[in-house]
Amino acid sequence: xxxxxxxxxxxxxxxxxxxxxxxxxxxxxxxxxxxxxxxxxxxxxxxxxxxxxxxxxxxxxxxxxxxxxxxxxxxxxxxxxxxxxxxxxxxxxxxxxxxxxxxxxxxxx
Amino acid sequence: xxxxxxxxxxxxxxxxxxxxxxxxxxxxxxxxxxxxxxxxxxxxxxxxxxxxxxxxxxxxxxxxxxxxxxxxxxxxxxxxxxxxxxxxxxxxxxxxxxxxxxxxxxxxxxxxxxxxxxxxxxxxxxxxxxxxxxxxxxxxxxxxxxxxxxxxxxxxxxxxxxxxxxxxxxxxxxxxxxxxxxxxxxxxxxxxxxxxxxxxxxxxxxxxxxxxxxxxxxxxxxxxxxxxxxxxxxxxxxxxxxxxxxxxxxxxxxxxxxxxxxxxxxx
Amino acid sequence: xxxxxxxxxxxxxxxxxxxxxxxxxxxxxxxxxxxxxxxxxxxxxxxxxxxxxxxxxxxxxxxxxxxxxxxxxxxxxxxxxxxxxxxxxxxxxxxxxxxxxxxxxxxxxxxxxxxxxxxxxxxxxxxxxxxxxxxxxxxxxxxxxxxxxxxxxxxxxxxxxxxxxxxxxxxxxxxxxxxxxxxxxxxxxxxxxxxxxxxxxxxxxxxxxxxxxxxxxxxxxxxxxxxxxxxxxxxxxxxxxxxxxxxxxxxxxxxxxxxxxxxxxxxxxxxxxxxxxxxxxxxxxxxxxxxxxxxxxxxxxxxxxxxxxxxxxxxxxxxxxxxxxxxxxxxxxxxxxxxxxxxxxxxxxxxxxxxxxxxxxxxxxxxxxxxxxxxxxxxxxxxxxxxxxxxxxxxxxxxxxxxxxxxxxxxxxxxxxxxxxxxxxxxxxxxxxxxxxxxxxxxxxxxxxxxxx
Numbered sequence: 001x002x003x004x005x006x007x008x009x010x011x012x013x014x015x016x017x018x019x020x021x022x023x024x025x026x027x028x029x030x031x032x033x034x035x036x037x038x039x040x041x042x043x044x045x046x047x048x049x050x051x052x053x054x055x056x057x058x059x060x061x062x063x064x065x066x067x068x069x070x071x072x073x074x075x076x077x078x079x080x081x082x083x084x085x086x087x088x089x090x091x092x093x094x095x096x097x098x099x100x101x102x103x104x105x106x107x108x109x
Numbered sequence: 110x111x112x113x114x115x116x117x118x119x120x121x122x123x124x125x126x127x128x129x130x131x132x133x134x135x136x137x138x139x140x141x142x143x144x145x146x147x148x149x150x151x152x153x154x155x156x157x158x159x160x161x162x163x164x165x166x167x168x169x170x171x172x173x174x175x176x177x178x179x180x181x182x183x184x185x186x187x188x189x190x191x192x193x194x195x196x197x198x199x200x201x202x203x204x205x206x207x208x209x210x211x212x213x214x215x216x217x218x219x220x221x222x223x224x225x226x227x228x229x230x231x232x233x234x235x236x237x238x239x240x241x242x243x244x245x246x247x248x249x250x251x252x253x254x255x256x257x258x259x260x261x262x263x264x265x266x267x268x269x270x271x272x273x274x275x276x277x278x279x280x281x282x283x284x285x286x287x288x289x290x291x292x293x294x295x296x297x298x299x300x301x302x303x304x305x306x307x308x309x310x311x312x313x314x315x316x317x318x319x320x321x322x323x324x325x326x327x328x329x330x331x332x333x334x335x336x337x338x339x340x341x342x343x344x345x346x347x348x349x350x351x352x353x354x355x356x357x358x359x360x361x362x363x364x365x366x367x368x369x370x371x372x373x374x375x376x
Numbered sequence: 377x378x379x380x381x382x383x384x385x386x387x388x389x390x391x392x393x394x395x396x397x398x399x400x401x402x403x404x405x406x407x408x409x410x411x412x413x414x415x416x417x418x419x420x421x422x423x424x425x426x427x428x429x430x431x432x433x434x435x436x437x438x439x440x441x442x443x444x445x446x447x448x449x450x451x452x453x454x455x456x457x458x459x460x461x462x463x464x465x466x467x468x469x470x471x472x473x474x475x476x477x478x479x480x481x482x483x484x485x486x487x488x489x490x491x492x493x494x495x496x497x498x499x500x501x502x503x504x505x506x507x508x509x510x511x512x513x514x515x516x517x518x519x520x521x522x523x524x525x526x527x528x529x530x531x532x533x534x535x536x537x538x539x540x541x542x543x544x545x546x547x548x549x550x551x552x553x554x555x556x557x558x559x560x561x562x563x564x565x566x567x568x569x570x571x572x573x574x575x576x577x578x579x580x581x582x583x584x585x586x587x588x589x590x591x592x593x594x595x596x597x598x599x600x601x602x603x604x605x606x607x608x609x610x611x612x613x614x615x616x617x618x619x620x621x622x623x624x625x626x627x628x629x630x631x632x633x634x635x636x637x638x639x640x641x642x643x644x645x646x647x648x649x650x651x652x653x654x655x656x657x658x659x660x661x662x663x664x665x666x667x668x669x670x671x672x673x674x675x676x677x678x679x680x681x682x683x684x685x686x687x688x689x690x691x692x693x694x695x696x697x698x699x700x701x702x703x704x705x706x707x708x709x710x711x712x713x714x715x716x717x718x719x720x721x722x723x724x725x726x727x728x729x730x731x732x733x734x735x736x737x738x739x740x741x742x743x744x745x746x747x748x749x750x751x752x753x754x755x756x757x758x759x760x761x762x763x764x765x766x767x768x769x770x771x772x773x774x775x776x777x778x779x780x781x782x783x784x785x786x787x788x789x790x791x792x793x794x795x796x797x798x799x800x801x802x803x804x805x806x807x808x809x810x811x812x813x814x815x816x817x818x819x820x821x822x823x824x825x826x827x828x829x
Contacts, residue, residue, distance in 0.1 A: 062630070066677065094704075094726045096703075099725065135465055141469060254459070358472040359424070359472065
């Protein structure tokens with residue numbers, strides 16, 4: 001099982017979290033801790049860059065929903081960027097493709 | 110078990126005679142009195158007993174806590190009097206038993222009507238303004254010697270060394286010797302006897318009292334006899350022409366005579 | 377010696393003479409000399425203890441001179457204080473009573489201030505009238521004996537101490553063992569109680585058995601990833617009215633007791649909602665509202681995915697199935713002609729994350745010999761491949777279904793169960809399967825009953 005590696009970068013519109021590894025039951029808590037530490041301001045965009053995401057199960061979905069909740073609570077918005085095809089299919093099955101803003105890549109403004 | 114059996118009580122003399130209870134001191138048992146019992150038993154109901162732990166008493170009834178103070182021995186006396194239903198008996202106590210009598214008479218005044226103190230001492234150790242006859246070091250030496258079992262029947266040493274709790278050899282000896290005691294019990298009795306201080310209790314004696322001392326007694330010197338007589342309110346002192354601590358053995362006629370004289374004054 | 381000069385044997389005569397000389401020498405050792413120089417102490421006292429006679433041996437031991445002792449000192453004066461007290465309280469009275477005493481240990485005081493352990497024996501000499509006259513006493517030096525006794529005592533004390541320490545160590549070990557056993561017993565009891573509780577709870581999540589549905593065949597499979605964990609998967613099947621039956625299958629987020637509590641809420645909400653309004657969409661909409669109110673509104677979003685269906689067996693064996701889905705993987709149909717199809721329900725969202733959730737619906741008809749399969753993602757997300765690094769996936773499931781079709785519900789579930797077992801450790805999530813199907817026509821075995829009359 002590959003450990004989850006999360007790095008952060010900042011753009012003019014808000015922070016970007018780069019998620020590399022597997023977002024499963026064991027690792028989802030790590031992701032949520034990173035998200036909870038983010039201070040967001042109204043109007044900002046929190047972008048989750050999923051380029052390096054290798055696996056995402058229901059725990060990962062829950063973690064993404066928690067990030068969405070965190071952003072909305074601060075008056076910010078959230079986008080998922082560069083979603084891998086497998087994860088995209090999962091998101092589609094559970095209907096989240098219509099809930100999250102989906103971007104082709106993290107740099108898209 | 111009855112108190113009579115526990116304390117090996119023996120009664121002689123006329124059943125309707127006035128009761129005289131004879132109590133032995135540290136060391137031996139009721140046999141101490143055997144030379145004077147015949148003279149007393151002519152007119153008096155003579156009660157002999159052994160304290161628990163001594164002579165023919167029930168050793169299983171011995172309790173190191175109860176007998177670590179003279180009050181425990183006084184309870185033996187009161188319990189014997191109660192079982193025999195004695196009223197206003199004359200209590201004759203030898204040596205430490207004289208003080209046991211003081212305590213018993215205070216606890217059960219209806220049972221004890223007079224005291225005879227034979228070679229008494231309320232305090233063996235010298236004190237400021239008081240000559241008990243022994244220094245604290247002397248008594249400590251005695252107790253240490255008893256602790257180490259350096260005194261007494263040398264065969265008593267064997268079970269101490271071999272750790273035989275049953276001590277069959279000693280049991281044999283106990284039946285053969287009136288003054289042989291289980292070393293453990295003897296140690297507790299000695300400590301109780303020689304470390305007690307009953308000087309304060311003497312003034313509480315409210316019954317007629319006879320104090321007997323001897324001309325030469327290293328354990329209870331004459332000064333102590335005089336002290337006791339002076340401290341006990343209704344008392345008189347008779348000094349027997351006897352040596353040693355046991356006038357009832359060394360001068361039985363004189364001892365019996367002095368006690369009988371006193372008994373006659375009580376009528 | 378009457379044999380003197382009588383013997384004829386020269387050598388015998390010579391021997392006798394030698395022996396005689398020896399005896400003569402002994403006789404010259406007078407009784408007085410014997411008394412004074414005996415290897416033990418002797419003394420005689422008057423009845424009051426005054427020393428009347430004492431031998432040189434004892435004087436020598438004690439470092440005393442005769443003039444200072446005889447007629448001046450009592451026997452008790454030779455003793456230590458402890459010895460004196462013992463003499464007065466035990467020795468003297470007993471001697472008076474018994475007339476003799478043997479082997480009593482006492483301690484004497486030497487002139488130099490030392491102590492001499494002794495063994496004393498005394499006998500009273502009586503006059504012709506039986507009156508006591510004096511006391512004869514022998515004194516044995518018991519120093520060596522005392523040393524020996526002390527050594528024995530010291531060793532005995534050492535041995536007792538060692539034994540006591542060993543006993544204490546043993547008792548401590550015993551106590552520790554007992555506590556460990558108690559703890560283990562307690563842990564086992566706790567585990568048993570927990571297992572009982574889990575079993576009861578688990579039965580509240582899924583039915584113990586499915587009811588008989590006329591005209592339909594059913595089969596289920598239920599697997600929890602860990603025996604001591606409550607599953608997050610659920611399913612149920614129950615009648616709505618005389619002709620229609622409702623069923624559902626789903627998966628709640630998370631694991632353990634909190635997931636189980638959510639599962640229980642979900643199951644009973646769906647049951648109650650279906651009885652109120654049997655439309656599949658209505659049941660899931662109600663569940664969404666309940667979960668959102670219960671969790672998301674309180675800042676603790678929880679959700680589930682679920683497929684809810686209503687099935688109505690038709691008179692001709694063709695059975696109508698209407699499905700609604702909230703974020704759940706699509707159902708699979710195994711057709712009678714050997715095909716397998718997914719029944720997508722696009723747009724259906726996870727139940728519980730938004731106040732109002734879009735629900736996807738789909739409808740199909742099952743002909744005899746056709747089977748509808750509902751499953752949780754434990755099946756499609758089971759890890760396969762040599763390193764367990766690939767997922768079984770929807771495509772593989774579709775292909776597997778096509779390989780099985782046509783198949784009855786029982787055949788379908790059996791085949792999948794066998795497949796899942798093959799995954800071994802790769803099956804790391806809870807998995808639930810629910811299959812419904814219309815029995816295939818059996819013209820060869822029961823043609824008469826199936827023919828319209």
